[in-house]
Amino acid sequence: MTSLIAVDWGTSSLRAARIAADGTVLDQRSSARGILTVPAGGFPDVLQETCGDWLAEPSSLCLVSGMAGSRQGWREAPYCACPAGFAELARSLAWVEPQRIALVPGLSCESDGVPDVLRGEEVQVFGAIDLLQQRDGVYVLPGTHSKWVQVAQARVQSFATFMSGEVYALLRQHSILGRMMPAEDGPLAEDAFTQGVRYAQQSGGLLRSAFSARTLALFDRLPAPALASYLSGLVIGEELRQRSDAVDAVVLIGAPALTQRYALALRTLGCTSRTLGPEATWRGLWALARTLE
Amino acid sequence: MTSLIAVDWGTSSLRAARIAADGTVLDQRSSARGILTVPAGGFPDVLQETCGDWLAEPSSLCLVSGMAGSRQGWREAPYCACPAGFAELARSLAWVEPQRIALVPGLSCESDGVPDVLRGEEVQVFGAIDLLQQRDGVYVLPGTHSKWVQVAQARVQSFATFMSGEVYALLRQHSILGRMMPAEDGPLAEDAFTQGVRYAQQSGGLLRSAFSARTLALFDRLPAPALASYLSGLVIGEELRQRSDAVDAVVLIGAPALTQRYALALRTLGCTSRTLGPEATWRGLWALARTLE
Numbered sequence: 001m002t003s004l005i006a007v008d009w010g011t012s013s014l015r016a017a018r019i020a021a022d023g024t025v026l027d028q029r030s031s032a033r034g035i036l037t038v039p040a041g042g043f044p045d046v047l048q049e050t051c052g053d054w055l056a057e058p059s060s061l062c063l064v065s066g067m068a069g070s071r072q073g074w075r076e077a078p079y080c081a082c083p084a085g086f087a088e089l090a091r092s093l094a095w096v097e098p099q100r101i102a103l104v105p106g107l108s109c110e111s112d113g114v115p116d117v118l119r120g121e122e123v124q125v126f127g128a129i130d131l132l133q134q135r136d137g138v139y140v141l142p143g144t145h146s147k148w149v150q151v152a153q154a155r156v157q158s159f160a161t162f163m164s165g166e167v168y169a170l171l172r173q174h175s176i177l178g179r180m181m182p183a184e185d186g187p188l189a190e191d192a193f194t195q196g197v198r199y200a201q202q203s204g205g206l207l208r209s210a211f212s213a214r215t216l217a218l219f220d221r222l223p224a225p226a227l228a229s230y231l232s233g234l235v236i237g238e239e240l241r242q243r244s245d246a247v248d249a250v251v252l253i254g255a256p257a258l259t260q261r262y263a264l265a266l267r268t269l270g271c272t273s274r275t276l277g278p279e280a281t282w283r284g285l286w287a288l289a290r291t292l293e
Numbered sequence: 294m295t296s297l298i299a300v301d302w303g304t305s306s307l308r309a310a311r312i313a314a315d316g317t318v319l320d321q322r323s324s325a326r327g328i329l330t331v332p333a334g335g336f337p338d339v340l341q342e343t344c345g346d347w348l349a350e351p352s353s354l355c356l357v358s359g360m361a362g363s364r365q366g367w368r369e370a371p372y373c374a375c376p377a378g379f380a381e382l383a384r385s386l387a388w389v390e391p392q393r394i395a396l397v398p399g400l401s402c403e404s405d406g407v408p409d410v411l412r413g414e415e416v417q418v419f420g421a422i423d424l425l426q427q428r429d430g431v432y433v434l435p436g437t438h439s440k441w442v443q444v445a446q447a448r449v450q451s452f453a454t455f456m457s458g459e460v461y462a463l464l465r466q467h468s469i470l471g472r473m474m475p476a477e478d479g480p481l482a483e484d485a486f487t488q489g490v491r492y493a494q495q496s497g498g499l500l501r502s503a504f505s506a507r508t509l510a511l512f513d514r515l516p517a518p519a520l521a522s523y524l525s526g527l528v529i530g531e532e533l534r535q536r537s538d539a540v541d542a543v544v545l546i547g548a549p550a551l552t553q554r555y556a557l558a559l560r561t562l563g564c565t566s567r568t569l570g571p572e573a574t575w576r577g578l579w580a581l582a583r584t585l586e
Contacts, residue, residue, distance in 0.1 A: 112495055115508045162500040171461040205498055205535040207455040215408045242498040
């Protein structure tokens with residue numbers, strides 16, 4: 001390949017990068033044309049609008065990860081079952097234009113008779129494996145739906161989803177707890193956040209611990225501007241409580257605002273972590289492209 | 294006293310009963326004039342509109358429980374600290390008209406440095422103790438905020454709040470899970486409900502288990518009309534998981550639609566329970582009135 005056009009096409013946004021054969025990111029673009037804004041059949045046009053000039057280059061390859069490969073997206077790229085590595089992912093690409101444009105499949109796994117899925121995060125994990133040269137360990141991708149991914153020998157063995165970001169947003173915006181908080185979030189109140197993380201470890205579960213945000217405010221033990229940080233600590237702390245078997249030495253991948261909170265929560269529990277940013281996505285798509293050569 | 298006017302004045306509704314000296318409920322009324330609809334200073338007028346004819350009776354006593362005694366209500370009746378029985382509650386009444394109209398205080402307790410509160414449920418619990426003549430045990434009041442109340446020697450020793458009803462409503466109405474469900478809830482799908490209750494025991498917590506409602510639907514293992522029942526089972530099952538030390542032989546108090554679900558969830562886990570309805574409120578206020586004579 002001369003160059004790779006890497007596209008991370010999610011529910012609410014679209015990001016694209018032109019990447020040289022040696023992995024250098026030459027150019028980046030983003031837009032608000034997430035898949036929810038694209039009418040049926042409109043995906044080729046939106047891709048053309050976003051990076052038609054890049055696509056015009058001869059022998060360019062375009063790999064698209066994220067929700068564009070879902071049933072609600074461009075075309076469904078069926079989930080690839082775990083354990084899965086680069087090779088399985090590459091074999092399962094859904095080509096919308098042969099040898100030119102492909103959708104990357106998500107992953108599925110199953111435990112206790114219940115399936116789990118991810119889509120888009122697989123590319124970030126493989127990118128992180130390639131960047132860190134760490135073929136074994138736990139990779140954590142915080143977000144609306146956080147993913148905890150178990151990797152062995154550079155293959156995803158299994159993973160688990162936690163609805164932490166969505167549940168926090170629901171409690172913040174729509175619950176009785178949110179009504180006690182100022183409309184705008186200020187900067188993170190670290191003491192309140194770590195207090196929430198610690199209380200989550202001993203309270204047994206979020207249905208119970210969440211109410212403490214109300215009573216601590218009611219009894220003037222937490223000031224209103226710190227409540228949102230405390231609640232965030234409760235939710236992230238609850239996620240860590242549920243993974244208490246595997247919270248040390250994890251790799252966090254995601255936007256800094258969120259990975260910083262997870263790193264702080266882990267430090268509060270005496271655990272170490274490393275952090276990677278969005279570069280993992282581009283590295284993952286580039287590494288995947290190399291396996292196609 | 295000749296008769297008692299018992300009022301259960303909550304956030305969104307107002308219920309009243311006229312009760313004879315022997316405990317017989319002579320008459321009942323209800324309206325949508327919950328405290329949120331009452332302007333500051335408007336409480337006497339709304340009470341007069343609702344049961345002025347009863348109040349006109351000579352030597353009648355009126356006891357009001359619920360959120361009318363909160364900071365946002367008629368007047369604050371400060372929380373009575375646990376352990377507390379009838380005697381403490383009676384001593385802590387907030388009289389708005391001496392010897393005639395009083396607000397019943399809620400209860401507070403504290404564990405692990407975090408306070409907890411209830412308001413209105415204390416009357417139901419004391420009513421249940423009186424009705425069942427069961428002076429020791431665990432009383433459970435399901436609802437928007439479920440209360441688990443530990444009673445010994447007819448006194449409330451401590452209690453714990455679970456935001457189960459509110460969290461279920463948030464997930465049902467505002468989350469990605471709700472989008473996969475039909476707009477209207479049908480009757481309870483019992484198999485899906487008990488499946489949710491059981492999965493909640495093994496999944497470690499709701500942040501993780503909730504996502505199974507999405508993936509089971511995605512893989513066509515649960516039909517869309519059963520999803521809301523499954524989610525309800527997950528949430529109630531999670532509440533029971535967090536109380537796994539104390540789920541057998543509890544007394545459920547509340548509206549049948551909800552206590553039936555809790556009873557089914559408890560049976561699914563091999564536990565027994567007894568159930569009381571709204572009669573517990575009237576009995577509690579009547580028993581409280583007797584201690585004032």
